[in-house]
Amino acid sequence: MPGILYLIPNTLGQADADQTDPLAFVIPSEVRAITARLDYFIAESAKTTRAFLKLIAPTHPLAKPLQEIRISELDVNTEAAMLPALLAPLLAGEDAGLISEAGVPAVADPGANLVRLAHRSGITVKPLVGPSSILLAVMASGLNGQSFAFNGYLPIDAGQRAKRIKALEERSRHEKQTQLFIETPYRNSALLDTLIATCHPNTLISIATDLTLPSESIKTQTADRWKRDSTSGKTPDFHKKPTVFLLLAD
Numbered sequence: 381m382p383g384i385l386y387l388i389p390n391t392l393g394q395a396d397a398d399q400t401d402p403l404a405f406v407i408p409s410e411v412r413a414i415t416a417r418l419d420y421f422i423a424e425s426a427k428t429t430r431a432f433l434k435l436i437a438p439t440h441p442l443a444k445p446l447q448e449i450r451i452s453e454l455d456v457n458t459e460a461a462m463l464p465a466l467l468a469p470l471l472a473g474e475d476a477g478l479i480s481e482a483g484v485p486a487v488a489d490p491g492a493n494l495v496r497l498a499h500r501s502g503i504t505v506k507p508l509v510g511p512s513s514i515l516l517a518v519m520a521s522g523l524n525g526q527s528f529a530f531n532g533y534l535p536i537d538a539g540q541r542a543k544r545i546k547a548l549e550e551r552s553r554h555e556k557q558t559q560l561f562i563e564t565p566y567r568n569s570a571l572l573d574t575l576i577a578t579c580h581p582n583t584l585i586s587i588a589t590d591l592t593l594p595s596e597s598i599k600t601q602t603a604d605r606w607k608r609d610s611t612s613g614k615t616p617d618f619h620k621k622p623t624v625f626l627l628l629a630d
Contacts (some may be wrong), residue, residue: 382503387495388415389484389510393593403435406592411508413427413463419449420474422466424481424490428604432479434551446570454478456490458517463497470503482622484512488532488562513591514560516612517624519596521558521586525629536567538574545578545625545627552583553629572625576610579603579627586626589618601624 403412416436423429429451433442442449470476478485478494484507485491495539498505518525523626531548542580548559563571581604589597596603597616601609609615616623 381473382501382583383470383473383493384504384506385470385498386414386418386475386477387485387491387505387507388449388477388479389508389512390480390482391435392482392511392591399630401439403439407436407614408509409439411510412436414508415477417443418475418477419443420453420469420476421449421479422491422494423451423479424453424485426453428481429479445512454494456492458490458594462495463494463504465502467498467501467503470498471501479556482513483547484510487512487514489531491492502621510590512569513588513622513624515584516589516591516620517560517598518558519627520588520591521626522600523554523558523586524556525558525624527556528626529583531555531559531607533563534561541571541574542578545574549583549627549629552587554628556628558624558628562622565618565622568618568621568623569615572606572610572615575627576603576607580629583627583629587616587618587623588626588629589616589621589623591622591624595621 389407421429430446433446434463454466478491480491481488486495495505514530518528534544551557552559579585581602583603584600585606586600
């Protein structure tokens, strides 16, 4: 009988290792207990996964010493032909954990194709509770939580980026739908500049940075208000920090 593929949430940033239980606020105890008993992981980053397991170990001892735990990497460069080998231990009866570099696996993450193959192979897939920056940003934005769409990364080219934002704004206006997107953290300022230059002054823009971390910042206001803040030097402190952008047009 095949094993279970657990979808394990990771933190959204560096947890405070000086705390007695640094994961208590974001990762439920039962999720940590399940994670601790596994000795095979499929991970976007082996280094990040080992750091996560080190934080789990003090309250939930690991099944094996950390150096003996198997971690196979699955990232954006992993070819489809490699996926069956990653699932081979599960087909042999072992349980395994799929874990992202940050947040929940298979959402804005390369693990979705593996999950699809697991279903096709008759492997039970069990998602576990943990932080999702996308859902947390929607919750805290005050924008439409009944209808929203995540659009991933926008184009790098300035002209194409502006064109895409106009299209998303029009879709938001027509469907009354919140539009979400992200950017490589060092380009956050460039994206905000394009938003305030492109969007209608009354379009609401929400910026959610470092969610669940001590430096968390969430702010929603009109494009016009963001423009005035930018002109007066009151830009968000989001340089090189993971950020979710949301907009909702009138």
